[in-house]
Amino acid sequence: MTPPIPLAMVSEGTETKVAGINASRSLADRLKAMGFIEDCPIKVTRDHMGSLIVEISGCKYALGKGMASKILVRPIN
Numbered sequence: 001m002t003p004p005i006p007l008a009m010v011s012e013g014t015e016t017k018v019a020g021i022n023a024s025r026s027l028a029d030r031l032k033a034m035g036f037i038e039d040c041p042i043k044v045t046r047d048h049m050g051s052l053i054v055e056i057s058g059c060k061y062a063l064g065k066g067m068a069s070k071i072l073v074r075p076i077n
Contacts, residue, residue, distance in 0.1 A: 004072035008065045012047040016073035023070040
């Protein structure tokens, strides 16, 4: 199994799965409420000027690189 990497390091078009969240409890709870739960697939649809557009559970979210760096993911093989 490959080690998890921060979502901020994932290239546009890459599909991954959530491996964990390394953030404060309040931010982790907020991300979980948005659907960022373990093993949930995420697709980076756009990487643009310090932010990512990601698709998760049929919803698209814009995340700053700082927030995206707290979401740990593994590539989908």
